[in-house]
Amino acid sequence: MNFSRMFHNLNYVVSALLFLMGLYTVVVKPNLIKKLIGLNIMETSVFLFIVSIGMVEGGEAPIVAEGVKSSQMVNPIPQALILTGIVVAVSTTAVALSLCLKIHERYGTLNAAEILGRGEP
Amino acid sequence: MRKAAVLGALLIIGAMLLFAIGKMPAMNSRNAPDKTHVIPRYLEKGEEEGGAKNIVTGVILNYRGYDTMGEVTVIFSALCAVVALLDREKRGLSRSSPDASGVRSSVIVRTVVRFAFPVIVFFAVAYMMLHGEGSPGGGFQGGAILGASVIVFTLAFGLPESTRRMPLKVRIPLESTAIVGFLAMGIIGLAYGVNFLTYLLPGVHGAMAQTVRNLMMTVIEVGIGIGGGVIFISIVFAMMREDKYELQPDVPQP
Numbered sequence A: 001m002n003f004s005r006m007f008h009n010l011n012y013v014v015s016a017l018l019f020l021m022g023l024y025t026v027v028v029k030p031n032l033i034k035k036l037i038g039l040n041i042m043e044t045s046v047f048l049f050i051v052s053i054g055m056v057e058g059g060e061a062p063i064v065a066e067g068v069k070s071s072q073m074v075n076p077i078p079q080a081l082i083l084t085g086i087v088v089a090v091s092t093t094a095v096a097l098s099l100c101l102k103i104h105e106r107y108g109t110l111n112a113a114e115i116l117g118r119g120e121p
Numbered sequence B: 001m002r003k004a005a006v007l008g009a010l011l012i013i014g015a016m017l018l019f020a021i022g023k024m025p026a027m028n029s030r031n032a033p034d035k036t037h038v039i040p041r042y043l044e045k046g047e048e049e050g051g052a053k054n055i056v057t058g059v060i061l062n063y064r065g066y067d068t069m070g071e072v073t074v075i076f077s078a079l080c081a082v083v084a085l086l087d088r089e090k091r092g093l094s095r096s097s098p099d100a101s102g103v104r105s106s107v108i109v110r111t112v113v114r115f116a117f118p119v120i121v122f123f124a125v126a127y128m129m130l131h132g133e134g135s136p137g138g139g140f141q142g143g144a145i146l147g148a149s150v151i152v153f154t155l156a157f158g159l160p161e162s163t164r165r166m167p168l169k170v171r172i173p174l175e176s177t178a179i180v181g182f183l184a185m186g187i188i189g190l191a192y193g194v195n196f197l198t199y200l201l202p203g204v205h206g207a208m209a210q211t212v213r214n215l216m217m218t219v220i221e222v223g224i225g226i227g228g229g230v231i232f233i234s235i236v237f238a239m240m241r242e243d244k245y246e247l248q249p250d251v252p253q254p
Helices: A003-008 A010-028 A032-053 A076-107 B002-023 B039-050 B055-063 B065-086 B107-129 B139-157 B159-165 B168-175 B177-191 B206-239 B242-246
Strands: none
Touching: A010 A032, A010 B002, A032 A076, A076 B039, A076 B055, A076 B065, A076 B139, A076 B206, B039 B055, B055 B065, B055 B206, B065 B177, B065 B206, B107 B139, B107 B206, B139 B159, B139 B206, B159 B206, B168 B177, B168 B206, B177 B206
16 A cells, blocks of 8 residues: 555545444444434545545636636536535435434334334344 | 444455555646546636636536536425425424523524624625626525525524514425526527527527526526525425424324
């Protein structure tokens, strides 16, 4: 493994760590709300990763203005993609939260293990 | 035991991710493959082809217009799913947390919200939506801020006050403005014989064509902003029904 390369790609490493944290939360925590928080952390890690790909050393925002050359701008495609991704993440979170509300109404708990009838994990 | 297994699996996944990251081209590099193919063209001709100074706006509405239309459909579907699951808020029955606990939010919170609310709405509509093509901003961002401002208002003053000022019959038509604006602007082009979502009208040339295109794109941006914002507001209102299961527990024993 090339560690100096990894240091230059620090954003990627951080996004990998965030992804693992989110995955751990989703798998281990029994509370459905905490699972959702983990899912959102995983989504955020992917957003960080993709936006970081588009970065340029000393880059400017991709907005045409006086004195900004097009060669100085960062890559606009990841930003547009992630804008879409954020909206989809918000939508899925909204639907998941309303499912959680319904589950709480029906079972009186948000503990996945209790809902499945297996008691505490 | 289970935690140890999960941690072991995560270690393996993490090692794989770090290995792949070690092989990736250096971040910030101008020669990375993502910046060498189509991107220089987008950055050079983005204003001319995309019709907006903010190239991200041009990408969203022109190069990737179909994708954005699908995205607008996604948030609309999310609202449909939430309403199908939870139903709309019920006036008189619904209570938000300040009322449910019997405690009103403090004078300081209410005063600050009262002064900040119009400023936030002005920022969302005037700067983010209407000026989004020439500066940082855009429809979705403006919509998110608009939704957040009303949510802050609701947290400070309670749901009954919010729904009184933004009743359901006002919100229902506004929720569909995003997708209706998109389709209308696309279909106007189709009716005149150009491609869907090109924002051009035949027989209109030069500076006039630019104006027409800017106008159509602004209509879409404002539609996305208002529609997206109101959809967020409606979703949050639908979820604020604490009393329903706090005061009348409907919990069958499993």
